Amino acid sequence: MKLSEIIEKYQCQVYTKELLREKEIKYAFCADLMSDALMVLNSVKDDRVLIDSILITGLTTNQSIRTAEMLDMEVVLIVRGKIPSLKVIELAKESNIILLSTEHTMFNTSGMMYQDGIKGIIYNQQW
Amino acid sequence: MVKEYQIIAKNYDLAGRASSDIKRTLKSLGIPWNLTKRVCAASYEAEINVVIHSVGGYATFEINDTYILLDFFDDGPGIPDIELAMLEGFSTASELDHANGFGAGMGLPNMKRSVDEMKVESDPFGTHVHLVFYRGEEHETD
Numbered sequence: 001m002k003l004s005e006i007i008e009k010y011q012c013q014v015y016t017k018e019l020l021r022e023k024e025i026k027y028a029f030c031a032d033l034m035s036d037a038l039m040v041l042n043s044v045k046d047d048r049v050l051i052d053s054i055l056i057t058g059l060t061t062n063q064s065i066r067t068a069e070m071l072d073m074e075v076v077l078i079v080r081g082k083i084p085s086l087k088v089i090e091l092a093k094e095s096n097i098i099l100l101s102t103e104h105t106m107f108n109t110s111g112m113m114y115q116d117g118i119k120g121i122i123y124n125q126q127w
Numbered sequence: 128m129v130k131e132y133q134i135i136a137k138n139y140d141l142a143g144r145a146s147s148d149i150k151r152t153l154k155s156l157g158i159p160w161n162l163t164k165r166v167c168a169a170s171y172e173a174e175i176n177v178v179i180h181s182v183g184g185y186a187t188f189e190i191n192d193t194y195i196l197l198d199f200f201d202d203g204p205g206i207p208d209i210e211l212a213m214l215e216g217f218s219t220a221s222e223l224d225h226a227n228g229f230g231a232g233m234g235l236p237n238m239k240r241s242v243d244e245m246k247v248e249s250d251p252f253g254t255h256v257h258l259v260f261y262r263g264e265e266h267e268t269d
Contacts, residue, residue, distance in 0.1 A: 034229065061139060062139070062142070063142065
């Protein structure tokens with residue numbers, strides 16, 4: 001699924017417009033606790049998988065950006081209509097992370113993406 | 128190359144800053160992606176542990192031709208039971224830590240998964256976490 005389609009279909013707000021570019025999203029993972037994201041995503045051995053992934057989270061702090069940065073992920077989607085603070089947006093820009101948000105809940109966002117063919121990343125499963 | 132970073136207790140805004148710099152350093156040195164990712168995951172977890180559990184501390188990063196060394200030192204209050212802390216899901220993190228996305232109880236277990244060698248020493252006056260990653264042939268961990 002193209003990033004622009006995700007933004008349009010899930011009515012996403014884009015907080016880092018200057019970083020926005022067209023890219024393919026093939027995989028996703030969702031978590032509110034960043035250690036869980038680190039554990040599962042760190043087991044991926046192919047860097048292209050994480051580059052084509054989206055991190056779905058309800059966490060609007062710096063740490064969701066830091067976690068994405070650690071893993072070389074490029075897109076973070078904040079759910080449940082939460083609004084990130086300016087310092088989080090600044091960190092996203094500095095770290096080259098495309099930061100989005102949607103009003104949908106985490107479950108519904110994940111369900112819709114799954115239906116649209118985006119695969120969930122599983123611990124130690126290589127694609 | 129040796130670098131040192133100060134880590135401030137309970138400062139969630141700056142938490143991860145050291146690991147971020149380590150990541151950029153490794154990237155600029157052209158270190159393979161898989162090794163970089165292992166180092167960063169372990170470094171981030173260790174750094175967060177100092178932020179949420181200790182009264183503050185510092186980290187040192189060293190890289191040479193054979194290995195990458197990470198050391199995290201803090202000034203207490205120490206880990207009462209290291210074996211228990213190594214269990215996946217065991218956490219003593221506070222509500223405030225949870226609200227900041229921490230306290231999954233995966234810190235030390237995640238580090239263990241990522242490193243080639245790990246040593247944890249702790250008493251009420253401080254904790255020292257020593258992490259070693261070998262360079263050269265990519266070492267597989269799971």
